[in-house]
Amino acid sequence: MRKLVIMYLCFFGVSLHAGDIESLTLEARSQSKMLGQSLMAVLKTSLQNDGPEAAITVCNLNAPDIAGSLSQGDWRVGRTSLKIRNSDNAPDAWEKQTLNEFNDRIQAGENPMMVEASTVIDGEFRYMKAIPTAEMCVTCHGSNVAASVASKIHELYPADQAVGFNVGDLRGAFTLRKTLQE
Ligand code: HEC
Incomplete structure (x- = not known):
């Protein structure tokens, strides 16, 4: 994997070392964790206090x-x-390919919480981290979404295409990008 990344960097003439990729990956990982925690906190509070219909509005306005x-x-997150x-939130070509690879990696037994990818494309550092479907997600993304919730969605x-997910399925990914200085 690392060899591939280095070849890619040489190709585009950006002077980055494997160590730079590692530190950018660390930064991206911690930012996606912050985004995940913030979204989860807002979601949990509004689901508990106001119920799923109101929580949809919160996701719609706040996410x-x-x-x-x-x-x-x-950084763009x-x-x-x-x-x-x-x-x-539609994926571009690299995001689509990476989401398909994430599905394959999870099928092959990798822990979905740890699945991530980094690369450099057109002078931009790119990072993605898998978001697995948890129990609370199926209220709004599952196969049996309540009629009142479905109509609000x-x-x-x-x-909307984001239904039919089971617990453990890959729901999507955090996606981060940063322009690199030459
Ligand atoms: C209360 C309903 C609700 C629940 C529960 C919920 N979501 Fe969502 N989800 C939404 C809405 C609404 C959006 C669209 C937000 C926007 O407009 O950006 C969304 C968007 C997303 C997206 C962005 C991609 C897309 O489809 O646009 C991901 C990824 C996602 N949700 C994952 C999750 C995960 C993982 C959970 C469980 C931890 C979860 N959601 C729980 C309502 C919900």
């Missing part, structure tokens, strides 16, 4: 803002998936 507030400096709810996201 993009939370990701935006963590996008500091040159977001979420993506092969089956999206918000079309702003459809009101806000008429083209």
